[in-house]
Amino acid sequence: MDSFAFILHPLDPKADVARKYPNLARLLPVRAIHFLSLYWPPLVLSHVRSIRSAATGREVEGCLLACPLTARRMLEVPPRVAYRKIIQTGRLAERLGARILGLGAYTSVVGDGGLTVARALEIPVTTGDSYTAALSVQALLEAAGQVGMMPERATVAVVGATGAIGGACARLLASRAGRLLLVGRRADALEAMRAELSAGANGPVEITTDIAAIRSADLVLSATSAGRPIIFPEHLKPGAVVCDVARPRDVSMRVHREREDVLVVDGGLAQTPGGVGLGFDYGLPPGLTFGCMAETITLALEGRFEDYTVGKELDIGRVREIQEMAARHGFRLAPLHCLDRPIPPERIRAVAAYRQQM
Ligand SMILES: NC(=O)c1ccc[n+]([C@@H]2O[C@H](COP(=O)([O-])OP(=O)(O)OC[C@H]3O[C@@H](n4cnc5c(N)ncnc54)[C@H](OP(=O)(O)O)[C@@H]3O)[C@@H](O)[C@H]2O)c1
Numbered sequence: 061m062d063s064f065a066f067i068l069h070p071l072d073p074k075a076d077v078a079r080k081y082p083n084l085a086r087l088l089p090v091r092a093i094h095f096l097s098l099y100w101p102p103l104v105l106s107h108v109r110s111i112r113s114a115a116t117g118r119e120v121e122g123c124l125l126a127c128p129l130t131a132r133r134m135l136e137v138p139p140r141v142a143y144r145k146i147i148q149t150g151r152l153a154e155r156l157g158a159r160i161l162g163l164g165a166y167t168s169v170v171g172d173g174g175l176t177v178a179r180a181l182e183i184p185v186t187t188g189d190s191y192t193a194a195l196s197v198q199a200l201l202e203a204a205g206q207v208g209m210m211p212e213r214a215t216v217a218v219v220g221a222t223g224a225i226g227g228a229c230a231r232l233l234a235s236r237a238g239r240l241l242l243v244g245r246r247a248d249a250l251e252a253m254r255a256e257l258s259a260g261a262n263g264p265v266e267i268t269t270d271i272a273a274i275r276s277a278d279l280v281l282s283a284t285s286a287g288r289p290i291i292f293p294e295h296l297k298p299g300a301v302v303c304d305v306a307r308p309r310d311v312s313m314r315v316h317r318e319r320e321d322v323l324v325v326d327g328g329l330a331q332t333p334g335g336v337g338l339g340f341d342y343g344l345p346p347g348l349t350f351g352c353m354a355e356t357i358t359l360a361l362e363g364r365f366e367d368y369t370v371g372k373e374l375d376i377g378r379v380r381e382i383q384e385m386a387a388r389h390g391f392r393l394a395p396l397h398c399l400d401r402p403i404p405p406e407r408i409r410a411v412a413a414y415r416q417q418m
Pocket of ligand 1: 164165166168169173188189192220221222223224225226244245246283284285286287290305306307308327328329350351352372
């Protein structure tokens with residue numbers, strides 16, 4: 061049977077380390093977890109026995125691996141140190157017989173987005189960012205529809221628009237948005253993007269380096285690698301819909317507590333074919349997985365053992381292709397979730413009702 065491997069790593073030091081080592085996580089202070097993570101060897105988290113394609117009946121198996129570096133350490137250490145650890149984990153995947161390797165969370169964010177890792181390994185690599193981008197735009201549009209908002213009449217802001225996922229989402233949203241607002245840190249990169257997108261856009265494309273400008277947006281998609289909250293209650297328009305793709309999240313917990321009029325949805329979540337589980341509790345309800353993991357499994361089901369999404373510039377053709385392939389094999393956009401929990405219908409009705417009164 062063909063097989064895949066997928067690399068995870070701790071985002072929340074205490075909660076994520078506790079999933080594998082509950083006692084150790086209880087005993088060690090967070091500081092020690094960050095420190096030790098650099099020296100902990102890669103390990104197998106689970107063996108996935110069989111995932112079956114809804115289209116072909118083909119079955120694949122795989123494993124989830126941990127690259128123990130915490131997200132904070134991943135950003136602190138020089139990229140070559142992070143690469144070494146990720147490549148070490150990739151070699152474990154090779155020894156286990158994987159034919160394709162997916163890079164989860166910051167293992168695809170650091171440095172050059174998987175290019176160095178792909179060059180160092182014998183097996184092909186994908187960051188999974190293409191399907192993550194497709195699912196995130198789908199989730200934002202689904203949430204907009206459920207509260208009665210038409211993107212064509214809305215200002216849509218993309219935060220982290222010069223990043224891999226943010227850039228792809230901006231490209232997908234340009235043909236739908238009434239007005240597109242690209243938010244980033246580098247004015248020159250934003251300007252280049254504005255020039256590229258303006259030609260085929262549905263409405264005006266504007267740029268800003270000031271996060272406070274998203275106050276004018278009805279729909280917000282945020283996909284930065286800030287590693288800490290950057291969107292606070294005062295940044296959001298009344299009745300806004302926000303899709304938070306980032307892990308760690310971009311939207312502050314204060315938004316969840318203080319802004320009942322705002323709907324926040326998780327980006328990049330898929331339902332697995334037949335709701336099959338992947339044998340390890342990575343914090344999502346059973347039957348759900350991250351877009352990056354779903355992309356890796358889709359490529360294995362498709363028999364596409366090649367470097368698929370690598371680097372920071374995503375190919376929109378591939379974003380659309382992986383969306384089609386994933387759907388064919390039985391992956392679906394997950395029902396709307398917030399903070400990894402299903403959003404109750406009454407919560408969506410409340411935001412829709414608020415918007416009607418506006
Ligand atoms: N939900 C999922 O399934 C899933 C899957 C994969 C990835 N992700 C998450 O998606 C996010 C983006 O991933 P990516 O691969 O697109 O990363 P990326 O290519 O490195 O892009 C990150 C973007 O964030 C911006 N940024 C970094 N720090 C910032 C800060 N302090 N304030 C404002 N902007 C900041 C960067 O700006 P510059 O362009 O100026 O550097 C860049 O545009 C990450 O949080 C990642 O963990 C989620």
